[in-house]
Structure formats: C-alpha cells, structure tokens
Amino acid sequence: MNKRLENLIAWMKESDVQVTFLTSSENVFYLSGFYSDPHERLLGLAVFQEGEPFLVCPGMEKHSVRRTGWSQEIIAYSDIEDPWELINKSIAGRVSGASKVAIEKEHMNVERYEKISSLFPKAEFVSAEEKLRVLRMIKDEKELKIIKEACALADYAVEFGASEIKEGKTELEILSAVEFALKKKGVTEMSFATMVLTGANAASPHGTPGLTKIQKGDLVLFDLGVVIDRYCSDITRTVAYGDVNEKQKEIYDTVLKAQLAAVEASKPGATCAEVDLTARRIISEAGYGEYFPHRLGHGLGISVHEYPSMMETNTLVLREGMVYTIEPGIYVPDVAGVRIEDDIVITANGAEILTKFPKELQVYR
C-alpha cells in the first residue's frame, strides 16, 4: 500500500467512510500511478478501510496498469461486459452493506451515480474531493522533481519565444513557433492554451492571441506551461521589444516589486491571505489597485489550478511542500499589460523559485 492510499484510508477511518470510489483521471492517477483519459468508458479506483483496493479499466489498458507498478487487483472489462457487475462482485468480497461511501460529486455523472447507488442501496454518499485536494496540496520529492522539469521547459519556451520577436510578426506566429520548439523537445501537451499577447492586446487579463503584429515599443506577454509526466508548469514573463516609455517601465517595476515581495513573504506559517495582500498593497499604494483584478496565484500540480488558492480571503497556513504560482499583474487599457509569474515551492527556509527566466525587464531589439 503506498503512502497516498494510507493517508486516504486514515481519513476514511476518521470519517467512518467504508468505501471510496474515484473516477477522475487525476485522482486515480494520484493514488494509483496509472493515468488514462478513458473518454466515455469507465475508469475507477475503489479503496476500503481493510480490504485490498482495486482498479477498474477498459480491457486494452490492463497491461499499461501493470507496467505502472500497480500490484493489486485490476478489473479489466471488455466492450461487451458491464463493468458494474464485475465491480459488484469484487466489492461483495470486501464489504457488505456500507453505510457511507465517498465519491467525487463534482466529477461523477448521474448515470454512474445511479449504478453505484444500486450497489449500496442504504449508503449515504459523501464527497471525497475536498480531502483529495488537501492531500494533493503537499508535494513529495518525486512530484517536485517532475514539476522542476516542467518548469525548466517553460523557461526554455519563454526564452525561445522572446528570441523569435521581430517587427511585424504576429502573436500567432510566435505562439506556433514556441509550441513547435517544445514539440521537438518531446512536449506533447501544454498546461493550458498558450498566450502570446502584444501591446494593447496584453492590457486585458483575458486577451486572446491573434493576428496583432508586434511593433517597436511594445511589451510582449508570454503565459504558458507544459505537462510533463502528468504535472503542470505555468510561467508568465513580459518582455520589451525596443525602447518602452516611462509609463510602461513604471508599471513593470511596480509588478516586479509586488512579485518579489510576495515571494519573500512565502514561508511556512504565513497564510495565503498575507502573501496575496503583500503584493496587493504594493500595487495599490502605487495607484494601480483597480488594475489588478485577480487573485495572486493558485496551487499547481496534476491540475494547473489546484490548492492552495492564493487569495486575500484564504486563511490557510502555508506548509513545506506546497507548490503555487505568484503572478501579480497590472492591466491599464490602451496603456500596458504586465504580469510576472513564478512557480514556487515552500521549503523550511521560505520559497524556492522553480521558474528561472530573468525577471528584470528584458529588452529585445
């Protein structure tokens, strides 16, 4: 039994949950090591207080499950079998008449809920999602190693993209070049839709890359991340093409100051709110408060947005092993948009920065 399953089972015992049945690719992967996007087919992981857990997957995936090192039971069903009948048999050997069953209420659909309800007609169904979010929030050494690799590739992508900047090139041209460069390094999936925004287009926190051409005097914003071994990175850098004006510089310097202060404030014992407010105060005092309309950052891992949420209302206390983004931004319509984002991990000494591309304003000519 791996440590992660043990943590889940400890919670099940505390909460008197006899069975947990998870169906999201992310949580099944987190607990079993096996990742698959089964589309409309069923993927599932059943966990018990005492009995051996089992994994349910389409027949053709059985060998992949074994290869990932899952040594416990696998229910591999063919397209003509009903997986719920097989699940029922395997459960019957482990528990009878469960009174409390945990599922993912935000993920499981009604069709499957009706199936699992019929297996446990007397059970109360509770959500396992909050517990999984909390468990996934603290990263272990193995996870950190992969996230660091994903961050290094994000650094490379920004460096490559910035070097491609040239008068008259469009945002989409640079974006295509960046993604192709990553593919050549073996990257097959981005964490989210890559952003390359220039000039006025960057001055909106929800801009979309298009056919806007890069011009001298523009600030160019890159926001991107890669998925490596199922873990995400997420970086933002804003660079200058040619000489920028005093207003642009002032905005850049304010964001940078806020970002550095939030990194400095990130350490065990501080709260998410304190870190968010550290950055927010600097931006407000410089007169740009209304132009920083989003939270400071978000946790990062198997999902590109997970716990902890770095916002001014979150009193959660930071602990070693938490990984999150620090990404203040200022967006003044028709003037400039600047965001600077690092991924960091909390260590005993404070924040270790995982994204390394320089943060002093880089000027390309």
Add this chain to the structure above:
Amino acid sequence: MNKRLENLIAWMKESDVQVTFLTSSENVFYLSGFYSDPHERLLGLAVFQEGEPFLVCPGMEKHSVRRTGWSQEIIAYSDIEDPWELINKSIAGRVSGASKVAIEKEHMNVERYEKISSLFPKAEFVSAEEKLRVLRMIKDEKELKIIKEACALADYAVEFGASEIKEGKTELEILSAVEFALKKKGVTEMSFATMVLTGANAASPHGTPGLTKIQKGDLVLFDLGVVIDRYCSDITRTVAYGDVNEKQKEIYDTVLKAQLAAVEASKPGATCAEVDLTARRIISEAGYGEYFPHRLGHGLGISVHEYPSMMETNTLVLREGMVYTIEPGIYVPDVAGVRIEDDIVITANGAEILTKFPKELQVYR
C-alpha cells in the same frame, strides 16, 4: 418558440415529462442559439410543456445571450448568488410538484443532481440525451450552410498540408504549418487533434504525429477538421510523396473503391448497416477485412461524433438531412495505412458530398 424547442416539447408531452433541465453547452446551444463553455459555473436551459422556457447563465454572459436573439427569460447570477435559489423561484411560477423531470444523466454531475432533486423531491428523473441525439441528427438549412463552410476549410487544410510535403520534413512540422495556415483564415478551434502521419506511422488507426520524417515513396495521411460557428468538419485524405509501390497502390485502390461504393449506397431508406457493409464487403473480398478494424463512420454536427453511427449492427434508416462521415481504412502494419473520409449529407437523390478534395491518388514530388 423556435422549431427545435417545439420538437422537444412535443416529446415531453408524449412522455409526460413536465420539466426538462439541460446543462451541456452543446444541447443548450442547439435549443437556444447561445453557446458558452462556463467551466465550473452553471449554464442551464429549463423547458416546460406550457410555461416560457428560461436560460440560466453567469451574470457576465447576459448580454451575449440577448445578442444571440434569446428573447425569453434569462436568469443571470453573480458569483455571490446561489443560482439554484433563483431557478427555484422561476420554476415555482410555472409548475408545482413535477412527477417526471428530464436531465442529461451522462453530463450532469452528482452535486447538481442533488440540487435539482431537492427542487423536485417527488419526481422521477429520466434522461433527455437520447431524444436530443435523435433531434440533432436531422440538420436544417442553416446548419448545413455552416457545415459546408467548415468542410471547405478542411479541404483547404489538406490542400495546404499536401503542398508543404518535402523530403525530411517531420509530421509535426507539416501539422504546425497546417494549423497556422488555418489560424490565418480565422479558424480558432479544430474538431479534434490534427493527424499528419507518414509511412509506417500511418499504418495504425491510432498513430500519433511525431518527429518521423517524410521520405520518398511514403503515403502521407491527413485527418483533420475545423469548428466553424460551433459545427465540425472531419476529412481524411492519404496522398503519395513520389512513386509508391504496387502494394501501396492496391491498398489505396481498395479503400477508394469501398469509399465510393458506400457513398453510392447512402440514400433515404437505406440503413446504416447496409452502407457500412457495402464498404466492408469490398475490403474483405480484396483480402483486407482484418485490417479494417473500425466502423465506417459517424454522424457529425455540433459534436464531432454524434448520431447516426455508421456501423454494421445499426439498423437505423437513413433520412434526408442526416450528415455523417464515410471513412473506410486499411492499415497493414509496416506496409501501408490508407483512409479516405468524406462528410456527406443525405438528400432526396442520395448523398451530397461536402468535402471536395480529390480522391484519386494525388502524387506530390
């Protein structure tokens, strides 16, 4: 009330369903004309036998809903409001104590199901999905016009991609060039992950584009589609780079013969099974039956895979207005992979072909 809503309401009356509450972006769009991907927020459309339908959306989308021409009630909720309270009020004015409510059981999650169940504590919940699939299967003039536009762009993409073929270029290089060319034409979304496969890599129905380089004598397979105004196209063409050998030609000719015969067999009154088997027989008689491991095709519309399913066990009778793909393929490991796919619409006279790129083997040098 639009025609599509009228059709749904007719079904509700027949089936004694008092309320239908839909939450998938596709079905809400089909019935209301409004498309949105609300992520974790709630989007919904409530339909009644007698009362006015209403649409539920995040507050910031209200104006977009009006712009699409939705003239009935809109419940636009802010991030601090509970949409279910607002829904409850609007429902109370229309029905009380519903005994049968239709939802999308494959789409709705348990969290929302618990909310809607509490609004209708005595109701039986049934699935609306099958009915929506059947309604969406017959396309109207407006839908066909958009699908034709999406098909024309798919033709363009294959033509552009084939013209980019050059000794030593990788699959991913060609793929990137094709997608960038489409972006310049205003295409912002592909129907699915674009496939460019060459040589042995094309000889698997589940190949993934990578760093394989195109060589003289290769067959190069393009499988792609674009989304225009929410409707999908889907085309496959296999072209030759330089001279190909007799075996490759024989496989190509067999697939083409099967494809043409299936187009010919497509007309009102024929069944899906008959059309699939028309192609399958030709491939089997040529000795390649075991190398054609998938169904002949699938319906196409707002989703890239919808009804009708063109498979040998489907006895559904074809009718005017149905749109589907015809895409036989032969994949002989280490020898060749060929697939030829058109999108067609059933008319009174038979199949009208919507994808126009030539199907005789095109040779590039």
